[in-house]
Amino acid sequence: MNAQPSSPSARPVDPLFPGRTFVSTVLDALDSKKTMTGEMTGRYLQRAIMAGLFVGIFFTTYFAIVAAFSTADAPVWAPVLGRMLGSVTFGWALVLIFYTNSELLTSNMMIVSIGAYHHRIGWGRSLRILILCLAGNLIGGLVVALLLRCSSVADGAVLQQMAAAVQLKTGYLEAGASGVADLFVRAILCNFCINVGMLMVYNGKLTNDFTKCVIMVTVVFVFAFLGFEHSVADSVLFLIAGLHGIGDPLAEVASVGVILLGNFIGGGVLIGLNFAVMNAEPHRADTGDQEEQPGSRGDRMD
Secondary structure (H helix, E strand, O other): OOOOOOOHHHOOOOOOOOHHHHHHHHHHHHHHHHHHHHHOHHHHHHHHHHHHHHHHHHHHHHHHHHHHOOOOOOOOOHHHHHHHHHHHHHHHHHHHHHHOOOOOHHHHHHHHHHHHHOOOOOHHHHHHHHHHHHHHHHHHHHHHHHHHHOOOOOOOHHHHHHHHHHHHHHHHHHOOHHHHHHHHHHHHHHHHHHHHHHHHHHOOOOOOHHHHHHHHHHHHHHHHHHOOOOHHHHHHHHHHHHHOOOOOHHHHHHHHHHHHHHHHHHHHHHHHHHHHHHOOOOOOOOOOOOOOOOOOOOOOOO
């Protein structure tokens, strides 16, 4: 996520290229990120740490709900209901991240891709933003993992659910090329879902906060319920399980590497670059003076 820019609803929507409102809003958000990662790095890290805290707490809640509905004497439909309720609850993490102006890696992948296309930022500076954001998200996740290690919140059935998830997520690599491809596709679809939600929130057509919340919760529900792979959420899970002596660190790092690449394709390419190109100012050979539009490819790069 990002520091919220000026309200997109205040901008006129181009009837031919309505996505330009989304692009302009994203570029405003990018400007704040460039400032914070250059002059206020510590505060930027704090925002990223907050996102990691939210992800860690709500992902733990997801597993607690799943565990509560997966007891030995539960009816056959109960585990599915538990996954549904857990996925809905996990979705509110994205809402909190958005409304607290916290920084989440996966949506930043989309933002820097649009900025790079429009020459508002170089790929080197983009990488700095992403690395700082990932570092903050992991620190936040580690804080949650340390707190849970000192408590009984993640013991018993909750820890068993987490252990099963760790085995599943690292098990893709053991299946060879087909397993890696499966993990990669799940990562692509995950961040595609996340950034479709951000596309809706930033497109200038939604002014109701309740509707924005419903959209953000829904896209997270889809990826959580279908088992798509989120690099930050999975990293936090590995940290929590690892402090309880569960998991293979090398396999987990390899899994996160595949997921990071897939998340970038899903958010940075399929949403970011795709919508940047789709809504760029078209070249007109029949006119000598073309008015430059906000968010057009001719914008500066700092």
